[in-house]
Amino acid sequence: MRRGDRRLIAITALLVTGSALTRFVSSGRVAPFVVSALALAGLAALVGRSVDGLGDRLGSGATGVLQSALGNIPELLFGFFALRKGLVTVVQAALVGSVLANVLLVLGVAVIVGGARNGTQRFAAEGPRITVLLLLLSVAILLVPTVTAHLHTPAASHEQALSNTASVVLLLVFALAVPMSLRRAGPAGGEDAGFATAVEGPPWPLGLAIGLLAGASVGAAFVSDWFVTALTPALSAMHISEAFAGLVIVAIAGNAVENVVGIQLAARNRMDYALSVTLQSPVQVALAVAPVLVLLSPVIGGATLSLVFPPLLVVALAITAVVAVVVVFDGESTWLEGVCLVGLYVVVATAFWWG
Numbered sequence: 001m002r003r004g005d006r007r008l009i010a011i012t013a014l015l016v017t018g019s020a021l022t023r024f025v026s027s028g029r030v031a032p033f034v035v036s037a038l039a040l041a042g043l044a045a046l047v048g049r050s051v052d053g054l055g056d057r058l059g060s061g062a063t064g065v066l067q068s069a070l071g072n073i074p075e076l077l078f079g080f081f082a083l084r085k086g087l088v089t090v091v092q093a094a095l096v097g098s099v100l101a102n103v104l105l106v107l108g109v110a111v112i113v114g115g116a117r118n119g120t121q122r123f124a125a126e127g128p129r130i131t132v133l134l135l136l137l138s139v140a141i142l143l144v145p146t147v148t149a150h151l152h153t154p155a156a157s158h159e160q161a162l163s164n165t166a167s168v169v170l171l172l173v174f175a176l177a178v179p180m181s182l183r184r185a186g187p188a189g190g191e192d193a194g195f196a197t198a199v200e201g202p203p204w205p206l207g208l209a210i211g212l213l214a215g216a217s218v219g220a221a222f223v224s225d226w227f228v229t230a231l232t233p234a235l236s237a238m239h240i241s242e243a244f245a246g247l248v249i250v251a252i253a254g255n256a257v258e259n260v261v262g263i264q265l266a267a268r269n270r271m272d273y274a275l276s277v278t279l280q281s282p283v284q285v286a287l288a289v290a291p292v293l294v295l296l297s298p299v300i301g302g303a304t305l306s307l308v309f310p311p312l313l314v315v316a317l318a319i320t321a322v323v324a325v326v327v328v329f330d331g332e333s334t335w336l337e338g339v340c341l342v343g344l345y346v347v348v349a350t351a352f353w354w355g
Helices: 003-024 031-058 060-070 073-084 088-118 126-150 154-183 191-198 206-238 242-254 256-267 271-300 311-329 335-351
Strands: none
Touching (some): 003 206, 031 073, 031 206, 031 242, 073 088, 073 206, 073 242, 073 271, 088 126, 088 242, 088 256, 088 271, 088 335, 126 154, 126 311, 242 335, 256 271, 271 311, 311 335
């Protein structure tokens, strides 16, 4: 195990302990929120690294399947607990924010760093094209319930039924996309060898990877609950809107930190792998996490989630999907494209500062 992995485990353990202490010991309204957010980010990173540790043994194709199934556990758990507290606005903003944080912020920084160090970077465009087309399709499906509601069509009175239908279709597309991900995996000594070179270090023992993944998942369940409990008092104390908290703070804490590896890969001029790591997560959120929350929300108690989102969230999501298609379709990237992505993210995030 690399020194960086040991450091990540130690820091995450300290943050989870600190989150527990601030949750059960009087420490004001802001400290529990901040510490829990940091702990959730650490656990998200640890889940991702544990899946990568399994991938060292199972290969890139199986790793992609595991990432699809397990990579967004912290976000999914946060959504469950937030809906039980009735925080629908936060959940909707966090789902959209997860896509924006990865496609605009993380990918943008990766392209800037990679372009600044290596000049124009070229990559095999077929894989990223399929990924962004899946993202574009999922966003288009998510748009339909919102548009029907705001245009007051006859379907508007059947909001939940339409959302459930769209969710089932999204999950079906997700299930059909998994075998394609397996077929796109390279043979031994090909893609796997390149990935092993990009993510340096000896393979993890299988038992260690599984044990850490299980421990991080259990920890994420507790910390997500503490984080949601601390959310409302902290937002009131810091005068932050629920929409901004979900779009930026929750999204980054639950997802973007895990994909810092995408920035490292871009810096090493491995843009194919950087795009794969960075774009898979938002596709999983749109195709799997959002529909699962919609279908399970009526049975978990609290608020019921539908796919009728506030118009500004939907517009931001649609713009992001289109921009992602434009960036990857030509098979090359420059640092200026990264600047544009990050700039768009800053403006969108600012638009939600006031709610």
